[in-house]
Amino acid sequence: MMSVLLAMTGFAQIRRFPAPAGGRPGSTVLAGLLICCACLDGGFAGSLRAGEPASSDPSAWHGAHVVPSEVAARSQATDSVAAGLIAPAVPLTLSSNELVLLLTRALQERLDPEQGRLELQLLRPWTPVKVPEGPLELVVRELPATGLSPQFILRFELKSGDRSLGVWQTAVQARLWREVWVARTTIRRGTPLREAELVRETRDVLTLREPLADLDRPSPVELEAADVIPAGAPVLARAVRPRPVIRRGQLADAVLQDGALRISLKVEALEDGAPGQIVRIRNPVSRRDLYGRVIDAQTVQVSL
Structure with a gap:
């Protein structure tokens, strides 16, 4: 029990002294030097642990990298093993949550910021993979020829430095969230868009099979509804047209x-x-x- 307490409190040096006079035969007294270090409690700068939010700065990733959550635990366990306190730690594993984070980062870097915020979810159970200690890099090897869609197969490779750990493929569900123009009320055909009630809402644009109307940039001509736009529907490109200034029969x-x-x-x-x-x-x-x-x-x- 004393050894475990010493390991938990961070004693780095263990010394044994003979028992004092009158003590039980064979007993020893343990003494140690307590080392207080912020890194034992807070982890190492630049590493990512399970449950902690990822940095939103893409430059901090240099691609899609992650340090598995067990790295710090294994580091402490290695010191304890050297002191002969506890048994060796189990190998590190890459969890499903960490894999989703790597996949999302790798794909998000390929998108223009204006395209939206990507969200991924695994469609099949992920068997944790043993990985070495240190940063991991995920390289996307194959994407669908048609690009991102609500569901697709993703082929990727995991690397540790220059060493390849293997190639996997998995089925994912994707959502791409972006603010779009939506009709607040039903817009009749021929209504000028400047008179229509439009609002901005965040929608998953991957569920839309048609391109959206680009209403954020000023148009050289006035636009109108080319067809009826139901309330709550996003404004599609085919639903608007330049407003005619010459009419048939004129x-x-x-x-x-x-x-x-x-x-x-x-x-x-x-x-x-x-x-x-x-x-x-x-x-x-x-x-x-x-x-x-x-x-x-x-x-x-x-x-x-």
């Missing part, structure tokens, strides 16, 4: 410019058009159909 000026020569005539628009779009128009006199680029609400530029 009369407009068709302008033909060739150097100093400028010809203008009235034409009928056969389809809606926003600035910059090519629309079909018709000469009401000759009934000939032409194509022109929409300049504004009253002008279409025609080229030969």
Whole structure:
């Protein structure tokens, strides 16, 4: 019992002295020098233990590295074994929580920060793997050709320094959280987006099979709803379009410019058009159909 207490309190040197006069035969007295060190209680700087939050600074990782939680315990156990106090510690193992942390770090580094925050979960039980003491590096060897999806198979390699510990593959469930624009109320077709009620919400964008509308950057033209957007639905790219300034059946000026020569005539628009779009128009006199680029609400530029 005394040996265990000494090991727990951090006695680094053990000395035995003869028992005092009158003591029991064969008994000894243990004395030691108590060493107080912050690292015995708080761990070593730069290491990661189970249950502790990971650093959010990617530069602190140099890839995807982790120090298994048993490293500090094994280090103390080694000192105790040298003093002959306790039995050798069991080999270190990489737990499922530490593996998920490594996988998430490795994949997050491949993503643009604007793409969102990645969250992974193992779909199959992970058998803890014996690993050597020290930092571990995880290298992603193979990703699905289609990129990240809600579920996929991930192939990876574990390395300790220059030594490869092996290659594994596992099935994971992924979520990619990002703020997106969502319709607060139902938006009718043709409603200008500046008049629509839109809010920002954090959503898992991997569940969306279509690209989102980029509403964070100013558009050179006014946008409107191309279709009905239900309340609570994210705004998809196909759900918005440039707001037409020329409507089907409207009369407009068709302008033909060739150097100093400028010809203008009235034409009928056969389809809606926003600035910059090519629309079909018709000469009401000759009934000939032409194509022109929409300049504004009253002008279409025609080229030969």
